[in-house]
Amino acid sequence: MRYSFWSFIVEQWKPQPPALKADLTSQTVLVLGANTGTGFEASKHFATKRPERLILACRSQSKGQAAVGKLKAETGYTKAGLWIIDLADFSSVRRFADKFEREGGRLDIFVENAAIGSSTYNATKDNWDISQPPLHLASGPPLAPSHYQNGTIALHDPQTCRRFERRTPLTVDKTVYEDPDVLKTLGGAEYCSNPKNMRGRYPLTKLFNLFFVRALNSRLPFSTPLVITSVTPGYCYSELRREFSGMMAVIDWFMEKALAFSSSAEVGSRRLVWSALSHQDQPEKLRGEYSSNFQIVEASDFALSPEGVKMQVRSWNELVEILGKVDPRVAANVEKYLSRKIEV
Template identity: 40%
Template sequence: MAKKSFFSFAREQWTKVPPVVHVDLKGKTVVVVGANTGLGFEAAQHFARMGAGRLVLACRSQEKGETAIERLKQETGYSEAELWLVDLADFASVRAFVDKALEDLERLDILVLNAAAAIRSDGSFVATKDGWETSIQVNDLSSPLLALLLLPRVLETAKQHGTIPRIVIVSSEVHYWTKLEDKVLDSPNAFEVLGSKEYCTPRIMKVRYFDSKLLNVFFTRALSNRIKDRPAIVNTVNPGLCYSELRRNMTSLASRLFEFVFARTAEQGSRQLIWAAVGTPKGDEGALDNLKGAYISLADIHLPSDFVLGEEGKKREDKLWDDLISTLEKVDPRIRDVVAQHLATP
C-alpha cells in the first residue's frame, strides 16, 4: 500500500532542504499551535522575521510558553508575540481557545496546526480526561476541531481583505506505511473505535502515530474539498524526520542511532511548514490552486498514499469525514453551523 520505500525515505532525508521562503506578513495574523519548542518554535521565528502583524504562540504550558516568547524576542528582535494557552488533550481548553480567538482576532491569515502527541515507547494506552486515547484526541479530533471552529474567521479574512488565508496541518511521510483496518472503517464510527481502550492493543499502538498522520491527510483533503468556493487553502505538510521533543520517549540505542543518521534539525523541518503557509508552487498565479488539499514535502506537492487516492480512497475519506463531524458535533454544537454555513458536499 505504501508508495514510499525505505530507500526513498532515506534519499529524501539526505536531500538538501530548500532555503526558507520569505514574504512580507505586515498586518497579517498568524497562529502557531504547538509553538513553544521544536518545529513550531522554529516556524514562529520565521514568521516573526517576516514581520507578522500578530503572532500567537499557542502552547500548553504557561512556563514553557513564556520561555519561548522571551527566546523568540532575543533571537529575532520581535517583541509582539502573544502567548495563548491551549491543551489539545482537553476539549474544554480547545473551546476556550476558540472563544478567545473569535473574540480577539479580527482576522486569521495563517493557522499552523503543529501540536501532536507522541506515543509511549511501551505502546501503552493513555486516556485523556475526555476518555479518548491521547494521540487520537490531540492529533485527529482537537486539531480538526480548531480548524473547523476557526474556519469562519479564516473565510471572513479572505472576503474582507482579498487574501488567500491558509490552514496548515502537519502530517508525516509515515502515513505511507499504514492503512486503517476494515473493522475500523466498517464500524458505526471509526473514531470511537480508534480512540477506545479495547481497540488500542500494544500491536495497534505500535502504528498509532502512523495512523494518526494518515487521518491528518484524509482530513485535509476532506475539508479542502468541502469549502464553498474554496477561497482559502488547506494543506498538509511533511517536515521529515527531525530532532524534536516529540521523540523524547524514544530512548533506545537503535532509535538514537537512527535519528543520528537520518534526522534533520527542527529548523530545517520548519522550512517545510513555512513553505506550506506562504510558498507558491512553480508556475503562474493559478498554481496556488494546486495547494488546496495538497500533501507537501520538500517544498513541493506530492501524491499521498495510494490508500488515500482513487475511488476507494474517496469512500474512506467520506466515511471518516462523516464520523468526525458526528463526533465533533457532540464536543461543540457550533460544528453543525460551520458545516451548514461554510461547507458543501463535494
Template identity: 40%
Template sequence: MKKSVLSFVIDQWSVVPPVETANLSGQTVLVVGANVGIGLEASKHFARMRPARLIIACRNEAKGKVALAEIEQETGYNGCELWIVDLANFASVAAFADKFEKEGGDLHILVMNAGIVQPDYQLTIDGWESVLQVNHLATSLLSLLLIPQLIAAGKKSSTPSRIVIMSSELHYWITPAKEVQASSKPLEMLSSQEWCIPKHMQSQYGESKLLNVLFVRALTDRLQSVTPLSAVAVNPGYCYSQLRRVWYETTTFSVSKIALAIQERLLAWTAEQGSRQLIFAAVGGRDNEENMKGGYVSLGRIVEVADFVLSDEGHKMQDIVWKETIDILSGVSDKIGQIVRDYLVVPDSPIN
C-alpha cells in the same frame, strides 16, 4: 504513490530547500504547538516576516514564556503573544476558539503543529485515546472553529488564508485494517481499549497522520472553489524533535535507545530544516493556489499522497471519517454544526 525505505533515506539525505519568505505585514499568524522544536523554529521564521500579530499557542505556560523570550531575542520581533491551549481537553480548545473570536480578529495563517506520540493506551479527560484526540480530533476541532476568522481574513485580503496541518510521510505506510475500514465509526474503534493493544498502538501515531491527510482533503472537498481559504497537509521530514522523547524516557533496553540515537544521527534533519516545510505550506505556492488546496507538502513542493488515500477505499473512509468527526465535534461545540452549514458545502458523495 508508494514510498520505499530507500526513497525515505534519499529524501532525508537531500538538500533541504531554503526557507520561503513573504510579506506578512498586517496579517495574523497562529502557531499551535510552538514552544519547542519545529513549531518554535517556524514561529521564528514567521517573526522575521513581521506579521501584525504572531500568536504562539502552547499547553505549558512556563515553557511558552521561554519560547516567547527566545523568539524575541533571536528575531527582534516584539509582536509575539502567548496563548494557552490543551488539545487533550476539548473544553480548553473550545475556550481558546471563543477567546480568539472575541480578541483575535481576522486570521490569515493557522498552523496546527501540535502532536504527541504515546506508546501506551491512555485516555484524555474527554474519554478518547490521547493520540487520536490530540493529533486528529482536537486539531480538527480548532481548525473548524477558526474557519469564520480565516475566511473573513481571506475576503479582505487579495491572498487566501491558509490552514496548515502537520502530517507525516508515515501515512504512506499505513493501510487501515479491514475491520477499521468496514466500521461506520472507525474513530471510535481506533480509540477503544479493545483495539489499542500494544501491536496497534505502535501504528497509532501513523494512523493519526493518515487521518490528518484525510481531514485536509475532506475539508477541501467541502470548500467552494471561490472560498478564500486553502487547507494544506505537510510532512516536515524526519527531524530531531522532542516528539520522540517518550521513547528515550520509557525504553528500558539501552540498545533500543542507542539504535534510535544512531538513526537520528544518520538521517534526521534539524528542527529548523523541518520548519521550512511548514513555512512553505503556509506562505509558498501562491503562484498556483489551486495546486495548494488540499495538497500535501514535502521537501518544499506539493507531492502525491499515498495510494490508499487515492483509492476507492480511501475515498470511502475519508467521507466516513469526516462524518464521524463532525458528529463527535458537534457534541463538543454547538458551533460546529453552524460552521458546517454556513461555510461548507456537501460534496457529491453517497456517504453524505
C-alpha cells in the same frame, strides 16, 4: 505514490533550501505547538517576516512564556503573544475558540503543528486516546484563515509502513476499516489496550490528518478564500519522540544519527513555512495538496484508493458528529459554509 525506504533516505540526505522570504506586516499568524521543535522554529521564521500579530498557541503557560521570551531575544520581534490551548481537553479548545471570536480578528496563516508520538494508551478527560485525531482536528478557530496547514508525514500509507517498519508494522484490520464508528473505535480504551493495535500509531494519526485536509477541501466552495494543505517536516531532531523508551528509543537514536544528521527542527520548519508561503500568486495550486521536501507530491496509494476514500468520507462524517456534540458551532459552520454530508 509509493514511498519506499530508498525514497526516504534520498529525501533525508538532500540539501535543504533556505526558508522562503515574505512580507507579513499586515497579517496574523497562529502556530499550534509553538513552544518547541518545528513549531517554535517555524514561529521564528514567521517572526522575521514581521507579521502584524503572531500567536504562539501552547499547552503550558511556563513553557509558552519561555518560548515568547526566547523568540524575542533571537529575532527582535515584539508582537508575539501566548495563548493557552490543550488539545487533549475539549473544554480548553472551546475556550480558545471563544477567545479568538472576541479578540482574534482576521486570521491569515494557521499552522496546526501540535503532535505527540506515543504507542501507549493515554486517556484524556474526554475519554479519547491522547493521540487520536479528533483532539487535533477540533483545534481550528471559528474564523477561517486564508491558509490552513495541517501536519502529516510521508509514512501515512499503511502499505508503505508495513514495508518500511517491518518490526512494528502499521496494521488496522478490516473490521476497523468497515466500522461505522472508526474514530471512536481507534480512540477507545478497548482497542488501544492491545499493544499490537498501537504499533505505528503515529503514522496512523497522520493518515487521518491527511483525510481531514482532503475531506475539508472537497467540501469548500471554490470561492471560499481558504487554502488548506498537508505538509510533512521530514524526519528531524525534535522532542516529538521524547516519550519513546526501551528498544524503540534505541532504534530511534540510531535512526537520528544515520538519517536526521542534517535535519534539525529548524530545517524541518522550513517546509512548514514553504507550505504556508509558496505560490502566493497562485494559491489555488496548493488547495487540498500534500507537500513534502518543498514540493507538491501525490498522496499515498492507500489515501487515493477506493478503500481510502471511503474511510476519508466516513471519518469526516463521524468527526463532524462528534465535534458537533462538543460545540454546536462546529455543526453550524459545516452547515453554513460546507457542502452537505456525503454518504458512502
